[in-house]
Amino acid sequence: MHVVIATGLYSPEIGGPATFSVLFEKGLSKHNIPYTTIPFSTVRHLPKLIRHVVYFSKVLSVIRKDSIVLALDPVSVGLPALLAARLRSAPFYLRVGGDYAWEQAIQRWGFEGLPEEFPGSARLPLAGRLLVWIERYVAQRAKRILTQSGHLASVVARWDVPRERIAVVPNGVELPALPSREEAKKGFGFGDEPIVVSAGRFVPWKGFLALIEAFHAVQGKFPTARLVLAGDGPQVQELKESAKDFERTVVFTGSLPKKELFALLRAADVFVLNTRYEGFSHQILEALAVGIPVVTTNIPGNTELAESGMTALTVEWNDERAIADAIKQVLEDKKLAGRVAEGGKRHAASFTPERTFKDTCKALGIDL
Numbered sequence: 001m002h003v004v005i006a007t008g009l010y011s012p013e014i015g016g017p018a019t020f021s022v023l024f025e026k027g028l029s030k031h032n033i034p035y036t037t038i039p040f041s042t043v044r045h046l047p048k049l050i051r052h053v054v055y056f057s058k059v060l061s062v063i064r065k066d067s068i069v070l071a072l073d074p075v076s077v078g079l080p081a082l083l084a085a086r087l088r089s090a091p092f093y094l095r096v097g098g099d100y101a102w103e104q105a106i107q108r109w110g111f112e113g114l115p116e117e118f119p120g121s122a123r124l125p126l127a128g129r130l131l132v133w134i135e136r137y138v139a140q141r142a143k144r145i146l147t148q149s150g151h152l153a154s155v156v157a158r159w160d161v162p163r164e165r166i167a168v169v170p171n172g173v174e175l176p177a178l179p180s181r182e183e184a185k186k187g188f189g190f191g192d193e194p195i196v197v198s199a200g201r202f203v204p205w206k207g208f209l210a211l212i213e214a215f216h217a218v219q220g221k222f223p224t225a226r227l228v229l230a231g232d233g234p235q236v237q238e239l240k241e242s243a244k245d246f247e248r249t250v251v252f253t254g255s256l257p258k259k260e261l262f263a264l265l266r267a268a269d270v271f272v273l274n275t276r277y278e279g280f281s282h283q284i285l286e287a288l289a290v291g292i293p294v295v296t297t298n299i300p301g302n303t304e305l306a307e308s309g310m311t312a313l314t315v316e317w318n319d320e321r322a323i324a325d326a327i328k329q330v331l332e333d334k335k336l337a338g339r340v341a342e343g344g345k346r347h348a349a350s351f352t353p354e355r356t357f358k359d360t361c362k363a364l365g366i367d368l
Contacts, residue, residue: 001066001068002035002036002064003028003033003034003067003070004036004062004067004069004070004081005024005037006069006071006072006077007037007040008039009021009040010037010041013041014231014258017097019282023357024356024360026357027357027360027361031368033366038055038059040055043058052079055077055081056080059080059081059085060087063085068092069090069093070093070095071094073100074096074100074139075138078094079138092141092142093142093143093144093146093363093364094138094139094145094146095147096139097147097148097279098279099115099135102115102118104131105118105124107234115155116158136159139159140160142161144364145165146169146363147279147280148169148279149170149301150304151300152168153166167359169363170280170304170355171351173289173351174352174353175290176259178266179263180266181266184263184267187263193222194222195225195270196215196218196225197228197267197272198211198228199261199271200273200275200283203233204235205275206273207317208235209235209238210318210319211227211272212246213320214274215227215250215327217325218324219249222328225249226248226251227249228253228264231254232254232255236252239252240252266290269292270292270330271287271292273295274296274297274317275296278301280305281296281305284296284306285348288311289349289351290345291342292341293312293330294312295326295327296312297314298316299317305347307347309340311340311344313329313340
């Protein structure tokens, strides 16, 4: 068997598909299963449409008689990979990490609902309706769809995909060699001040604006505290403008390589993710695995990781007062912080790369 991996993001790029593809490659190599990975970055410099035609030809050229094709998103790589697989009569599988059409509707066309309310209540332009159609067209033609959580499986099922064709395969986390907390703080130029970290794409549903506002109240109790935001995205300038009155206490690092992001987590006193929607959050899983207290939202996509009071503290999305209170609670109550951090670390230990690889292979029909 030969596996073709079509991925929209690939290391050193940051994101779920990039993390998954590298871990999956390691597992395939360990079991001597040949594979070919085709990152979308190899064509991203080309004009729109042309890049997808070229990507289609790249996938087509590597498919063998014994190949299966796994696409890591339904649109940018999913459609060209599906067409190439069908032309070569190769089995096509899809891994879905989120609702891309919904994300674009939020950012570009003013949709304000959740994925489970989309697209029925959305009035989308032609481009939006086309994305919805592509997403569902590709998903409905996959032999099997892999999702990272039960909640995301329910989202995909609304695309008229039979539930029996959806396999839930949670992400795994692999910790690099970590510095001591003192070394990590020194590496980032931190002292003894409390460090609050958040990370992710700077998009509206991640709630970074509300987190910055909540940090005002945190500084009322902890005036030396710093908020460190790791990432990039379309909201970056808006966020920097919102934080301009904080002088040097709100820090933007830009996107960090995975090893540096783990070091930043190691230096943190608390990790916060004020998110409205998650399929299954790599950021939360990584913070739990490092062993720091997590504050996040009580949304369906987080419940498989964040159990309030046990593995994390949970709040309502964009509730600035609740976010600030939870952060202050962690910083004030060391016993609580230690209990939640230890519970989270134990829970994260079950989400191993080996488990993800084994369950992925089972879903793809690969015998190990």
